[in-house]
Amino acid sequence: MNLVALRMLMGDKAKYLGIIFGVAFASLLMTQQASIFVGLMTRTFGFVSDTGQPDIWVMDPKVQFIDDLKPLQDTMLYRVRGVEGVDWAVPLYKGLLRARLDNGNFQTCNVIGIDDGTLIGGPPEMIEGSLADLRRADSVIVDIVGASTRLAKQPPIDPATGKPIGPRVPLKVGDFLELNDNRAVVVGICRVSRTFQSQPVVYTTYTRATTFAPRERRLMTFVLVKSKPGTDTRELCVRIRQTTGLAAYTSGEFSWMTVLYFMRFTGIPINFGISVILGFLVGTAIAGQTFYNFTLDNLKQFGALKAMGAGNLRLLGMIMLQALVVGLIGYGVGVGAAASFKYLSGQSELAFRMIWQIPAITACAVTVIVVLASLLSIIKVIRLEPAIVFKG
Amino acid sequence: MTSIMNEHPQAARIHETAGRGLAIHCSGVTKGFTAGGNTIRALRGIDLDVRLGELAMLVGPSGCGKTTLISVVAGILDRDEGECRVFGQDFATMSARQKTRFRGQTVGFVFQQFNLLPALTAAQNVAVPLLINGVAHAAAIKAAKEMLDRVGLGERTESLPKQLSGGQQQRVAIARAMVHRPRLIVCDEPTSALDHETGHTVMRLLKNVALDEDRALVIVTHDARIFGFADRIFKMDDGRIVDVVRNPSASIGASGGDAHA
Numbered sequence: 329m330n331l332v333a334l335r336m337l338m339g340d341k342a343k344y345l346g347i348i349f350g351v352a353f354a355s356l357l358m359t360q361q362a363s364i365f366v367g368l369m370t371r372t373f374g375f376v377s378d379t380g381q382p383d384i385w386v387m388d389p390k391v392q393f394i395d396d397l398k399p400l401q402d403t404m405l406y407r408v409r410g411v412e413g414v415d416w417a418v419p420l421y422k423g424l425l426r427a428r429l430d431n432g433n434f435q436t437c438n439v440i441g442i443d444d445g446t447l448i449g450g451p452p453e454m455i456e457g458s459l460a461d462l463r464r465a466d467s468v469i470v471d472i473v474g475a476s477t478r479l480a481k482q483p484p485i486d487p488a489t490g491k492p493i494g495p496r497v498p499l500k501v502g503d504f505l506e507l508n509d510n511r512a513v514v515v516g517i518c519r520v521s522r523t524f525q526s527q528p529v530v531y532t533t534y535t536r537a538t539t540f541a542p543r544e545r546r547l548m549t550f551v552l553v554k555s556k557p558g559t560d561t562r563e564l565c566v567r568i569r570q571t572t573g574l575a576a577y578t579s580g581e582f583s584w585m586t587v588l589y590f591m592r593f594t595g596i597p598i599n600f601g602i603s604v605i606l607g608f609l610v611g612t613a614i615a616g617q618t619f620y621n622f623t624l625d626n627l628k629q630f631g632a633l634k635a636m637g638a639g640n641l642r643l644l645g646m647i648m649l650q651a652l653v654v655g656l657i658g659y660g661v662g663v664g665a666a667a668s669f670k671y672l673s674g675q676s677e678l679a680f681r682m683i684w685q686i687p688a689i690t691a692c693a694v695t696v697i698v699v700l701a702s703l704l705s706i707i708k709v710i711r712l713e714p715a716i717v718f719k720g
Numbered sequence: 721m722t723s724i725m726n727e728h729p730q731a732a733r734i735h736e737t738a739g740r741g742l743a744i745h746c747s748g749v750t751k752g753f754t755a756g757g758n759t760i761r762a763l764r765g766i767d768l769d770v771r772l773g774e775l776a777m778l779v780g781p782s783g784c785g786k787t788t789l790i791s792v793v794a795g796i797l798d799r800d801e802g803e804c805r806v807f808g809q810d811f812a813t814m815s816a817r818q819k820t821r822f823r824g825q826t827v828g829f830v831f832q833q834f835n836l837l838p839a840l841t842a843a844q845n846v847a848v849p850l851l852i853n854g855v856a857h858a859a860a861i862k863a864a865k866e867m868l869d870r871v872g873l874g875e876r877t878e879s880l881p882k883q884l885s886g887g888q889q890q891r892v893a894i895a896r897a898m899v900h901r902p903r904l905i906v907c908d909e910p911t912s913a914l915d916h917e918t919g920h921t922v923m924r925l926l927k928n929v930a931l932d933e934d935r936a937l938v939i940v941t942h943d944a945r946i947f948g949f950a951d952r953i954f955k956m957d958d959g960r961i962v963d964v965v966r967n968p969s970a971s972i973g974a975s976g977g978d979a980h981a
């Protein structure tokens with residue numbers, strides 16, 4: 329009888345495809361939107377992920393997320409180093425500084441100052457030059473996206489037309505940059521994770537960053553801490569808090585804190601949530617409607633089966649099987665389309681991260697859709713009087 | 721002990737005779753439908769006996785209750801009052817599940833509109849009653865093909881209903897009604913969508929293949945051209961059986977048939 333059910337289902341191609349389309353559409357929309365949401369949320373703490381070596385971040389207790397800059401006194405570094413269980417602790421400067429471009433315009437840059445001695449906290453990937461080049465005078469490392477877009481130089485002007493010839497020229501190693509009226513020379517190009525901040529990222533040493541920065545009493549943004557092997561990082565966080573009065577979080581906690589901040593204080597989750605719910609509802613409506621129509625069209629056939637001795641349980645099984653098949657195919661098509669969407673969007677700036685939970689949750693949602701879609705049909709068929717078979 | 725030994729075969733024979741006698745026994749069966757506040761009395765006290773080995777026809781004007789009656793007899797509609805036994809069994813005492821199983825094993829159906837499943841091949845359609853009764857797929861298809869061969873469609877087992885003519889589709893439907901060897905086959909207007917020649921072919925098949933001394937056939941029809949196939953014709957009007965004609969091939973149209981023949 330299972331074969332009969334499947335044949336019935338595929339007998340009406342248009343409806344069959346219609347139901348699959350509904351489920352696929354819902355799966356695609358839910359998976360794709362959720363993946364973009366997760367992708368965006370991952371971006372919020374991109375800087376924490378990029379800074380891989382330390383396992384604890386120490387900061388002002390009022391800091392709420394990664395870009396919330398509340399500098400500390402330099403002396404705090406030594407107090408953190410004194411806490412039992414700390415293997416090493418280095419300072420990190422993070423601040424927004426103005427760079428002057430060759431055409432006279434200004435561009436705000438996200439300047440990261442890393443420990444002069446150890447160079448801990450540097451970019452995750454160097455494209456050109458090496459991190460050690462930061463030891464040279466006035467040196468900075470610029471991220472590739474910033475170097476080729478916002479920090480790119482003006483192309484030469486055609487004297488005849490007064491128009492620029494060709495596209496803007498990316499900033500490259502050996503070029504100069506003016507940061508807050510301080511001359512800096514580019515010694516390397518790096519790649520960093522995309523974050524919500526679209527400013528170019530400029531790496532330099534901590535000392536140089538503090539000379540670039542406007543004179544202020546406090547300049548150290550974070551203390552990056554590595555715990556001694558065998559030390560419980562959470563317990564160490566507690567000890568640092570107690571000893572220094574500062575906030576200390578593991579990298580994971582700090583990332584999550586940042587995500588929560590963006591979730592709470594931006595419209596991002598609501599917008600994506602609406603898309604996901606919409607996908608669910610529209611998918612349910614399309615799939616439910618077509619599946620119900622399919623059942624109505626086949627009511628006479630179900631009636632004949634009922635008259636010929638097929639019980640309710642068996643018919644229910646047949647409908648469930650039909651629903652399961654369209655659900656599985658629709659789900660596969662939808663999630664597959666979402667994955668190829670990622671593939672097609674390839675190198676673009678799109679935030680898209682399909683963690684395994686997304687297809688898993690989509691699968692649950694599709695199950696609900698399919699159950700809802702088949703429920704009406706099941707009720708209809710169970711209530712069906714087999715006597716309808718004799719009606720013309 | 722001797723007496724029991726002596727009595728036993730006799731008791732069995734009496735029982736056998738009673739069982740053999742009637743396929744269907746109905747008396748005083750009524751059925752009403754409520755539609756829009758009005759109650760339509762479709763059956764107003766039906767007395768009907770169909771014997772084993774008999775081909776009975778139900779005729780009468782439109783709306784007189786023919787379809788309702790065979791629906792009650794086939795166990796797809798519950799009667800309101802009266803008594804009705806099919807092979808000695810009473811649907812009123814069965815649970816829904818028992819009724820469903822009884823139908824699946826004991827009753828075959830032929831419908832006016834054939835009601836074949838359009839997505840299934842002829843063989844698959846014919847196999848459905850066997851599949852419902854739990855026969856394995858391969859065995860069911862094999863039996864279905866044999867049955868199709870008997871109704872002259874051995875070459876068309878893989879055809880879809882839409883690729884078959886009306887007469888061929890009805891033959892598939894008849895093969896389906898017979899494949900599980902049910903003891904009762906009910907047909908509602910089996911020939912009215914067919915031409916004269918095809919109608920006769922279909923009736924011959926029903927009579928020759930589906931009927932033996934342990935089975936019965938009840939056919940609702942308007943089609944006077946097939947009356948000759950009936951052993952008895954029950955004439956209905958307004959929810960009652962008003963006349964019974966025996967051996968209609970000899971006496972069709974003649975009035976005054978014996979109602980208790």
Ligand SMILES: Nc1ncnc2c1ncn2[C@@H]1O[C@H](COP(=O)(O)OP(=O)(O)OP(=O)(O)O)[C@@H](O)[C@H]1O
Binds near residue numbers: 761784787
């Ligand atoms: N499900 C139903 N609901 C309401 N009324 C019904 C229903 N089924 C049958 N009837 C009514 O019961 C009466 C008998 O109907 P039935 O279908 O048994 O007639 P019939 O003799 O088969 O007629 P026909 O020759 O036109 O098929 C009719 O008046 C019909 O309208």
Ligand SMILES: [Mg+2]
Binds near residue numbers: 786787788908
């Ligand atoms: Mg009728």
